[in-house]
Amino acid sequence: MKFIKAKIIIPSVIGLVIVSIFLSFNLKNDKLFAIAKNLDIFASMVRELDSYYVDEIDPEELVTVGINAMLEELDPYTEFIPEENSDDFRMLTTGEYGGVGALIGNRTGKNMVLMPYKGFPAQSAGLRIGDEFLKVDTVDVREKETADISKLLKGPANTSVFVQVKRGEDTISVDLERKKIVISNVPYYGKLDDNTGYIKLTDFTTNAAADVRKALIELKSQGINRLVLDVRDNPGGILKEAVEIVNLFIPKGKEVVSTKGKLESVNVVYKTTKSPLDKDIPLVVLINERSASASEIVAGALQDYDRAVLVGKKTFGKGLVQTTVPLSYNSQIKLTTAKYYIPSGRCIQAIDYSKKEDDERVVPDSLRNQFTTKNGRVVFDGAGIEPDEAVEDRSYAPITYSLVARSLIFDFGNQYFLKNKEIPSPREFKVSDETYNDFVAWLEGKEYDYTTYVEKSIEDLEKYAEKEKYFDEIKDQIQNLKKKVTHSKEQDLQTFKAEIKEALKDELISRYYYQEGVIEASLSEDDAIKQSLEILSNTSKVNSLLSVNTKKK
Structure with a gap:
């Protein structure tokens, strides 16, 4: 288990200060006295360990272990954020940081560029997917953890950083100027057909609603009259952004979500405050099991108002609200302060963390409560947001999983990119039989065994x-x-040729068209997209799905 160090003051001083504060107010409350007493015991114990334990100890590390162990008793969303992690936390909430604009990671034991973000320093300087990091400034990073390399690459905007990478047999050195990196919440939007727009929403950081609004306005200017909003794999983020996105599609003054907690100050009702951008456009929202938190507010509120058809799989079920509270020495705690409730009155939290046993935490179907949407459709609380039209994930053959997991398709993509300067657009590009045969020949002698x-x-x-x-x-x-x-790898390479070609296509497109190109290319093979187009092209189907039904648990 990895723990993060935090700066602390001398434990005995903490205990004495806390006890004196409580005593000065003559508090008679048993709970507050118990808190003061146990904090003093804890501080005394750390002091004695530091004085008498046979080996040298690190008091900061021990205290941090204690803090994290304590928080693990609550829920996975309550966490301690020491000063040195404040920049990373800020990036998660705002989508902004100072750096070079590249996703990095470890493949086959090597730290490398996995995706340079278009228009930012790494991409502008020519860094490519698959470039292996050798040095950052004067530091040899070949044996470093990915997180350590990421920290070296980040820094104040307009400062320089030297990067040396290996590409094939070549060693390449570049000087990059760090910039303020703002990652868009909408990495791609476009037209699925002449009438249907598509918006991929991947986060709810600052400006998420503005990003969606801008995409929708642009799509409407191109003549679309129906829309697919994709929040699959979106883990959520800022609550206000979710409210404003819902407001794009429903009238002013409507409740979107309410929060209820122990303190009166966290009991808030969030309503739409503006006129909608389009309250009538036929709308599908794509969801899956990794759509969480703010994604579920958007999907759930639009479902409760019968404003959108939800397509895909049941969402994650995170109905807990976190608030960040400042602590001493520039540290913070992000803690759960409330549960949120969408317009029908349901809370979609799937796990009850107040229960100590795991098998007691999941809300059984028999205890899920029934609610109704605006049109009277039956919906339930306690287990995420259920789609109006279910679409299961595609399954892939073991050989495909093996080729991807062992980074063989990734490595072939690097080789292909070195030999081919360009390919057709994402929607036009296909992996030819010739390219596939080259891939099969390239696999000779490489290990990718698997069990069917x-x-x-x-x-x-x-x-x-x-x-x-x-x-x-x-x-x-x-x-x-x-x-x-007993499987034959040679035979499986032919039997599952179509799906292996698809994996190759995505990998190759990423080299030339980056994240946007991969998303665009995947749309034509996406079963949920196909189902959405079928629904939106049939007005009676939309009306039927949004009408009163007898949905059962």
Whole structure:
């Protein structure tokens, strides 16, 4: 487990100060006295450990371990943010930081560029996906953790940083000037067909609503008269931004979400405050199991007002609100202060963290409460937002997973990019049979073994047969089955050629058109997009999905 150090003052001083404060107010409250007493005990214990423990200890580290262990008893969203992590926290909430504008990560044991953001210093200076980091300034980073390299690359805007990378057999050195990096909440928007617009919303940092508004205005100027808003894989963020995005589609003065907690000050009703940008445009919102928090406010509120058809999978179920409170020495605590409730009155929190046992935390279907949307449709609380039209994720063959997980498709993308200066646009580009055959030849001698689902089933059968004493009776049949289903990698490369080509296509497009290109290229193969277009092209289907139904748990 990794813990973050925090600056502290001498423990004994903390305890004495806290006790004196409580005593000075003559507090008789048992809970407050218990807090003071136990803090004093804790401070005394750290002091004695520092004085008498046989080996040298780091009091700061021990106290931080204690803080994090305490917070783990609550919920995963309540966390301590020491001063040295304040910049990272600010980036998560604002989407802004000083740096070079590149996503970095570790592939096959090497730290490298995974995605340069278009228009920022890394991309402008020519850094590419797959460039392996050798040095940052004077620091050799080949053995460094990715997080350490990220810290070296970040810094105040308009300062310079030297970067040395390896690309194929070449070593490349560049001087980058850090800039204020503002990551857009909408990495892509465009037209799915002549009438249908599409907006991909990946975050709810500062300006998320403005980003969506700008995209919608531009799409409407291009003639779209229906819209798909995609919040799949969006973990949420700033509550105010979610309210303003809902306000783009519903009238002024409507409740979007309310928060309720222990303190009166956190009990707030958030309503729309502006005239909507378009209150009539037919709308689909795409959701999945990784749509959380602010994403669920947007999807849930639009569902409660029967303003949008939700397509995809049930959302994550995070109905908890966090507030950041400043602490001493520029540290902070982000703590859960309330639950949020969407217009129908339901809270979609899926896990009750007040329960100590994991099996008691999930709200059973029998205890989920029934609510109704504006049109009287039946919806439920306690387990995320359920789609109006379900679409399951596509499944992929084990060979495809293996090729991706072992970074073989990624590595081939690097080789391809070095040899090909350009490719057609994302919507036009296809992986040709010639390119695929080159990939198959390139795989010769490379390790990517895997177990197929059928092979795994036979392994399980063999184990159970041995456990239940049937093995001797059926071992011949099991061996025959093994021989028949033992996979051939060469055969699988042909059997699953279409889906492997698709994975190759996304990887190759990323080299030339970056994040926007990957999103654009994926739309034509997206089952949820296909279902959305079918729904939006059929007015009676939309009306039917948004009308009163007898939806059951």
